Amino acid sequence: MAEEKTENSPSAEGEKKINETNSPTKTEQSDGKDIQIEEKKIEENNESEKVNENDDSKQTSEPKSMRAIVLNNFGSLKNVKVFKKPEPTPSQDEVLIKVKICGLNFQDLMVRRGTFDLPSKPPFIMGSECAGEIEMIGEGVTNFKVGDRVVALPDYKGWAELVTVPETAVFKLPENMSYSDAAAITMNYVVAYIILFDLSCLTPGKSLLVHSAGGGVGQAVVQLAKTVKDVKVFGVCSKSKHEELKSENNIDYLLERGSDYCSEVRKVLPEGVDIVLDCMYGEEYNKCYSLLKPMGRYILYGSNNLFTGETKSFFSVARSWWQVDKISPIKLFDDNKTITGFNLRHLMHQQGGHSFVKNAVDQVFKLWADGYIKPKIDSTWALENVTDAMQKMHDHKNIGKIVLDLSLEPKIKVAPVNKGKVKDKKNANQDEKQESQTEPEENEKKTEAEPKNDQNEDASDNAVKENESS
Secondary structure, three states, rough: OOOOOOOOOOOOOOHHHHHHHHHOOHHHHHHHHHHHHHHHHHHHHHHHHHHHHHHHHHHHOOOOOEEEEEEOOOOOHHHEEEEEEOOOOOOOEEEEEEEEEEOOOHHHHHHHHHOOOOOOOOOOOOOOOOOEEEHHHHHHOOOOOOOOOEEEEEOOOEEEOOOEEEEHEEEEEEOOOOOOHHHHHHHHHHHHHHHHHHHOOOOOOOOEEEEEEOOOOHHHHHHHHHOOOOOEEEEEOOOOHHHHHHHHHHOOOOEEEOOOHHHHHHOHHHHHHHHEEOOOOOOOHHHHHHEEEEEEEEEEOOHHHOOOOOOOOOOHHHHHHOOOOOOOOOHHHHHHEEEOOOHHHHHHHOOOHHHHHHHHHHHHHHHHHHHOOOOEEEEEEEHHHHHHHHHHHHOOOOOOEEEOOOOOOOOOOOOOOHHHHHHHHHHHHHHHHHHHHHHHHHHHHHHHHHHHHHHHHHHHHHHHHHHHHH
């Protein structure tokens, strides 16, 4: 028979010792649990860190946005709106500018109509003039550094909070020049300087006629012309601008647009004028050419009359072509006259005339620093109110430069009240009052008629009872 193992038997005691040595103690069990808990915590932390890394990567992958004025399609002002666009980064030989002020020019209106040979089709960011601070520079840029105060003349995309521009189209500002003055001076005064001094060869004692004398370029021409001695200036503009322009006493003879201004000029100078600066074209060209004296110069720097509708029209182009006299080189040879054209945008961005333009900018900034010229700013608008600003320029109601300030809050447009609707509301209220007054009167009549009906019913009942008794 097998021996029974009791607690006191040696074999039982040996097994107990083995089990005790193999089984973990309570402290070891608790230490193991703590280790497992710590491992779980480490795993959870690692997973949370991975989640955070994924979130951070998502956040960094999303591009930052900025406000920009976008032209959705050629045509009316309804196609010009402010949208959120991705922030650009500078490429080779480009700088990134944080824009403070934008300049509005007549060529922006022509861009909206689709009359310019643009590098791209809508939608795209508008704007050809802006001033601000350099925020980043691309590879190869040597003339600028981060923090420089500059003004730029990009081909387009200048009406945004950030814009990338080739360094050849960027110019450093003088120390005391504000961003508003920079946007009001650069394009207008550079155009005026080149057509006056480089193309017209303005010298003391000469006479000139300038169209749109109240506009941005017109005011620049007047101020720059007055830096030369004994220069007579004839200015053509809308009659509504004459009073304010007379008070400035810069234009010697103000002429009304649409009138027979040629005869007015002949009264003062029978032989005509030395220089004509024309931004209108069309039928104005024939008048201006006839006003030139021998050795006179006609400079065309715009074509406002060529496109008058909301979009580019074949008929308006054909009409202007038909109105303009065709002058051959032989006629110029016989008349001793010169006809010259000037397009700043083409010179800068298509014909490589950066150094020529840079020299003109330097001369203009020097004249400003010496106090000879001062830009006239007509009005300042918020970025969101750009369509109102463009409408004002389209209506020829501005005297001087129109600028956009990106720090301004937009003006809220109040919908016009329709007088007809107001009258209808008043009539409706009066009808309601009359109805409310007639209702109690009708109720009183009904209450008066009710007792009479009761009396008639009682009388008929009595008559029936008498007949029955008889």
